[in-house]
Amino acid sequence: xxxxxxxxDAFTYAIMVIGFLLLLGPFLVVLAGASQTMPQVNAVPFxxxxxxxxxxxxxxAWARADLGTAMTNSLIMAALxxxxxxxxxxxxxxxxxxxxxxxxxxxxxxxxxxxxxPLEVRVVPTYAVAAxxxxxxxxxxxxxGLEIGIEWNLLNSYAGxxxxxxxxATGTFLYRQFxxxxxxxxxxxxxxxxxxxxxxxxxxxxxxxxxxxxxxTTIMFVYGWNQYLWPLLMVTDPSYKTLMMSLLALLPSDxxxxxxxxxxxxxLIIMAPPVIVVxxxxxxxxxxxxxxxx
Amino acid sequence: MEKRAVFKSWWLPVLFALPQLVxxxxxxxxxxxxxxxxxFTLEPPFGGAAEFVGFANFKEAxxxxxxxxxxxxxxxxxxxxxxxxIFIGLTLALAVxxxxxxxxxxxxxxxxxxxxxxxxxxxxxxxILSPERGLAASINALSPDLWNPAKYGSHALAxxxxxxxxxxxxYTFIFLLAGLQSVPRALGExxxxxxxxxxxxxxxxxxxxxxxxxxFLLVTMMTEGFVGADTFGIVxxxxxxxxxxxxxxxxxxxxxxxxxxxNYSGASAQSIILIGLIMVFTFIQFRFIEKRVHYK
Numbered sequence: 051x052x053x054x055x056x057x058x059d060a061f062t063y064a065i066m067v068i069g070f071l072l073l074l075g076p077f078l079v080v081l082a083g084a085s086q087t088m089p090q091v092n093a094v095p096f097x098x099x100x101x102x103x104x105x106x107x108x109x110x111a112w113a114r115a116d117l118g119t120a121m122t123n124s125l126i127m128a129a130l131x132x133x134x135x136x137x138x139x140x141x142x143x144x145x146x147x148x149x150x151x152x153x154x155x156x157x158x159x160x161x162x163x164x165x166x167x168p169l170e171v172r173v174v175p176t177y178a179v180a181a182x183x184x185x186x187x188x189x190x191x192x193x194x195g196l197e198i199g200i201e202w203n204l205l206n207s208y209a210g211x212x213x214x215x216x217x218x219a220t221g222t223f224l225y226r227q228f229x230x231x232x233x234x235x236x237x238x239x240x241x242x243x244x245x246x247x248x249x250x251x252x253x254x255x256x257x258x259x260x261x262x263x264x265x266x267t268t269i270m271f272v273y274g275w276n277q278y279l280w281p282l283l284m285v286t287d288p289s290y291k292t293l294m295m296s297l298l299a300l301l302p303s304d305x306x307x308x309x310x311x312x313x314x315x316x317x318l319i320i321m322a323p324p325v326i327v328v329x330x331x332x333x334x335x336x337x338x339x340x341x342x343x344x
Numbered sequence: 345m346e347k348r349a350v351f352k353s354w355w356l357p358v359l360f361a362l363p364q365l366v367x368x369x370x371x372x373x374x375x376x377x378x379x380x381x382x383x384f385t386l387e388p389p390f391g392g393a394a395e396f397v398g399f400a401n402f403k404e405a406x407x408x409x410x411x412x413x414x415x416x417x418x419x420x421x422x423x424x425x426x427x428x429x430i431f432i433g434l435t436l437a438l439a440v441x442x443x444x445x446x447x448x449x450x451x452x453x454x455x456x457x458x459x460x461x462x463x464x465x466x467x468x469x470x471x472i473l474s475p476e477r478g479l480a481a482s483i484n485a486l487s488p489d490l491w492n493p494a495k496y497g498s499h500a501l502a503x504x505x506x507x508x509x510x511x512x513x514x515y516t517f518i519f520l521l522a523g524l525q526s527v528p529r530a531l532g533e534x535x536x537x538x539x540x541x542x543x544x545x546x547x548x549x550x551x552x553x554x555x556x557x558x559x560f561l562l563v564t565m566m567t568e569g570f571v572g573a574d575t576f577g578i579v580x581x582x583x584x585x586x587x588x589x590x591x592x593x594x595x596x597x598x599x600x601x602x603x604x605x606x607n608y609s610g611a612s613a614q615s616i617i618l619i620g621l622i623m624v625f626t627f628i629q630f631r632f633i634e635k636r637v638h639y640k
Contacts, residue, residue, distance in 0.1 A: 069450065070453060072432075073454055076465070095479075096478055142365075148351055217367040217368045222364070237351070247351035248356070310471050327459065328455060
């Protein structure tokens with residue numbers, strides 16, 4: 051506290067409270083609406099008071115959009131994407147930082163350029179690759195007049211849901227950043243003690259990277275859980291549906307009964323897991339965000 | 345920065361980098377090569393090999409008024425959205441950074457909206473700002489259709505931008521707060537000694553020192569607004585590009601044209617233009633990061 055400033059303090063609190071209402075208000079509306087009956091949720095003006103209908107609405111939503119299957123799929127997808135990203139980016143960063151090879155620049159820049167290629171602009175051919183993983187090889191061979199008869203279709207599978215999303219520049223840079231801060235003596239000492247690079251990676255680097263991994267895990271879980279476009283395109287079999295795809299199925303039908311209480315209860319179920327992760331692991335989440343963007 | 349103590353092996357680094365490189369080749373570079381190929385070729389309507397057509401696909405895309413409509417919509421989305429995200433994030437960060445008792449409580453909550461997927465937030469806001477129910481219905485009670493995103497394109501665009509702002513304000517808040525905390529306290533104290541009150545200190549000391557972070561956020565948020573996953577997700581789940589193309593942002597138009605219109609060549613030409621745009625943004629950002637100011 052530098053000086054006593056009662057008016058400025060009051061103003062600061064007012065700003066913080068307004069910010070709180072603006073950013074948290076939508077949550078409160080969803081919470082209240084999800085626990086009301088249909089006439090209550092459609093009342094104008096809307097009442098922020100929660101009622102006791104949440105369980106009933108939630109189970110109606112659960113049945114309407116088959117959220118059980120979707121929840122399992124979303125969990126599997128988010129877990130696989132997170133694990134894949136945390137593991138593969140560590141390996142790539144290790145190759146970039148700890149080896150004396152001209153290839154490291156190739157590795158770095160090929161990862162970097164992916165930042166400029168969001169899924170939305172390459173969506174059709176990515177879909178084509180997922181439909182047949184050997185399509186690139188076939189096209190190249192086809193150029194030389196060769197044909198092969200193998201095909202590996204990833205559509206409607208967990209591999210297809212996750213593999214195209216696993217490559218990560220953010221994760222690679224986060225590890226790279228961290229590896230660069232380690233003192234050179236660490237690798238020297240390991241070498242003096244007779245440890246090879248592989249052993250150094252598994253026995254020293256990975257244990258040291260624990261906080262880094264936790265930060266990356268939290269941001270990537272949220273990323274994986276919130277994927278929308280990719281599952282929407284490649285999943286046609288309902289048994290592979292994810293929660294994000296179920297959102298539109300939760301809407302009341304256009305000319306039907308406006309049971310928004312059920313829709314809101316369903317949306318709440320879909321929103322809850324990443325919010326809980328960010329709330330509980332906020333320190334790591336923030337660290338991951340801030341340090342990966344440098 | 346180079347490491348001195350490095351391991352010498354040519355095949356181990358390749359082995360370590362390979363898994364991710366294979367995924368990148370398969371799902372990034374190959375598809376982009378295909379996009380480039382499609383952008384300059386056209387498949388004959390009755391089958392057969394694709395023909396090279398030069399810049400015809402680009403000319404066709406650029407002569408379509410709906411394309412320019414999507415450019416304008418994207419421009420509005422990617423300037424208004426980031427402006428408010430940064431303004432709200434900055435205001436809240438300046439308030440929280442005064443470290444009054446209880447500000448930790450607020451800081452905890454401000455980041456939570458960022459955890460929610462754009463489409464899920466969209467679903468909530470379809471209710472909250474619906475013309476018939478929720479919070480905005482009271483406005484329509486004054487006079488019908490004062491607010492109706494289902495009918496007016498401008499209202500729908502405002503709606504999707506509000507959702508974007510709601511989700512991303514917490515993100516800018518985090519970066520600006522981190523930036524403020526790295527400004528040495530002594531600067532603020534010195535200004536206070538010279539008689540500057542909290543507002544003057546905020547405007548004349550803290551905000552100018554935040555310039556690098558503000559610029560970084562401006563570029564990041566604009567990129568996010570043009571091509572971010574949330575931009576597509578929010579538009580797709582809330583308005584579907586309508587009403588009357590009023591919310592058809594560039595990414596939505598590309599995906600829609602490819603999968604609904606099956607016009608791969610047209611969509612690819614638009615993709616190339618968008619990739620060019622991202623490259624410009626990334627370049628600007630990188631040029632600036634090189635010169636990034638550090639306070640300590």
